Amino acid sequence: MITLLKKEMKLTASPVSYLFILFGLLAFLPGYPILIGTFFLCLGLFQSFQSAREANDMLYTALLPVAKRDMVKGKYMFCIVIELCYVILTTVPVLVRMTVWSDAAVYRSNALMNANLVYLGFVFLMLGLFNLIFVGGFFKTGYQFARPFVAFIIVAFFVVGIGETLFHIPALSALNAFGFTHIGLQAGVWLTGTVAFTWLTAVSMCRAIKRFERIDL
Amino acid sequence: MMALCEIKDLTKSYPSFRLSDISFSLNAGRITGFIGRNGAGKTTTIKSMLGLAQPDCGEIRYFDLPFSGNEREIKQRIGFSTGAVNYYPKRKIKHIVAVTKTFYPNWDERAYKEYLELFSLDENKMPCELSEGMKVKCNLLLALSHKAEILILDEPTSGLDPFSRDELLTIFIELKNRGVAVLFSTHITSDIEKCADDILYIQNGKIVAHCSKEEFAANCCKDGETLEESILRMERDNRI
Structure with a gap:
């Protein structure tokens, strides 16, 4: 499986897939819908x-x-590796904004989603949905990717919309916590996102394997 | 004689075509020419043998192992080529080879270099820069460089000039002498006359003959008929 992963990385992958990992640093930007960075990674x-x-x-x-x-598993492995690299990179601005810059005025006055553990939970959710809708959808045929990607775009922007809206509801304002305030809630959303990512990816991969076994190449 | 590959009652249906009850075996040190007109089912048979197409039913065994469940081990021991190399057109051959050989613990670098020279291939070129004939050779290069015990080649001589075809058929004979089983599909009867030991003849998705070349000549060729003439006659009879 490692050989297949190396093949995906050396021969198959577009350089854009690696370059777009850098969008994880968008989480440093105040006044920017930072979940869009995750969408760019999926792109x-x-x-x-x-x-x-x-x-x-x-x-x-x-x-x-x-x-x-194995062909299916190789593609999923490649996606998971890139996605985890992105998560690790985007965790850097999250930790910086939660600690040393937690009181910075530009972030405090930010009207959009804050970079905290809730954001990371949403990142995991969106990546899990990408694996379910796009990667899983691709393996229905092994060659058609436009329709699954359009379906993912719709769902992704719905998730961004929810992420950017929920904390404006007074009862849910704690979702936009700064630093380590409401850390229990933050960690809960992060954990839920992580579990969702794992579950959605696993379900998608199992289905994709079954579908792809039946396809004539 | 040891059968390295056995196909039994292979059936595959498409809306407008049906491959019916295909059964044959490939033996060590024998070259089998798989002949039939375009659309007769040669490629579908070969794809089904390699799991690229999912058969409706039938049994596929290599080295006495069922293909299903043993794909990885079996594919290590077989070489397969589908005509011209039509993948990674914009990557240098050496880059494709560098990745490919990591999958084969048996990769024979010496054989690879020999075939590279024999086929006059420049590994710094990309497949898109090669002629159709050179693309066929490039695909064969990968199939021949990992000590395969069975070679399954789908129309390997298509697009090759007469000299390259002759070189390739000579390579088949060399491989056969080393105990390799070779199956190659073709619609060029002279290729079969030149090097095949056995003939596998398919018509409309059904095997109509699987025997040695001599048996085929004795049973199917009328007096004075060449292989090509007898196959053309059988095709004409089939259309009536």
Whole structure:
């Protein structure tokens, strides 16, 4: 499986997938809908699927000594690695904004979503939905990616909308906590996002394997 | 004689085509020419043999192991090529090879270099810069460089000039002498006459003959008929 992952990274991946990990640093920006950075990461991953199809990667991989199910797992592994790199990178501004810059005026006066653990929970949720809707949708056919990506765009912007709206409801204002205030709630949302990511990805991969086994290449 | 690959009652249906009850075996040190007109089912059979197409039913065994569940181990021991290399057109051959060989513990770098020279391939070129014939050779290069015990080649001689075809058929004979089983599909009867030991003839998704070349000549060719003439006659009879 590691060999397949290396193949995805060296041969198949679009450089854009790596470059767009840097959008994790958007979480430093005040007055910016920071969840959009996660959408950009997904756009970068989409580029890898596009370049893989252009390069006829499925046929090439099928000729290698791997099982058909490994082809699916390889693509998921690649997405998960890129996604986790993004999460690690975007955690840096989150930690900085939660600690040394927690009282910075530009962040305190920010009308949009704050970079805290709740934000990271939403990041995980969006990445899990990408794996479910786009990656899972792609493996229904092994070549069609436009429709699953459009479906993901709709859902992603819905998630961004919810993330940017919820804390404006007075009862839920704690979601936009600064520093370590309401840390229990913050950690709860983060944990829920992490569990959602794991569950959505696992469900998507199991379904994709079953579907792809039935496809004629 | 040891059967390295056995196909039994392979069936695959499409809305407008059906591959019916395909059964044959490939033996060590034998070259099998898989012949049939375009659309007869050669590629579908080969794809089904390699799991690229999902058969409706039938049994596929290599080295006495069922293909299903043993794909990784079996694919390590077989070489497969689908005509011209039509993947990663904008990557240098050496980059494709560098990744490919990591999948094969048996990768034979010496054989790779030999075939590279024999095929006059420049590994600094990209597939998109190669002619159709050179693309076929590039695909063969990958299939031949990992000590495969069975070679399954879908129309390997299509697009090759007569000299390259002759070189390739000579390579098949060399591989056969080393005990490799070779199955190659073609619609060029002279390729079969030149190097095949056995003939597998498919018509409309059904195997109509699987025997040695000599048996085929004795049973299917009328007096004085060449292989090509007898196959053309059988195709014409089938259309009536």
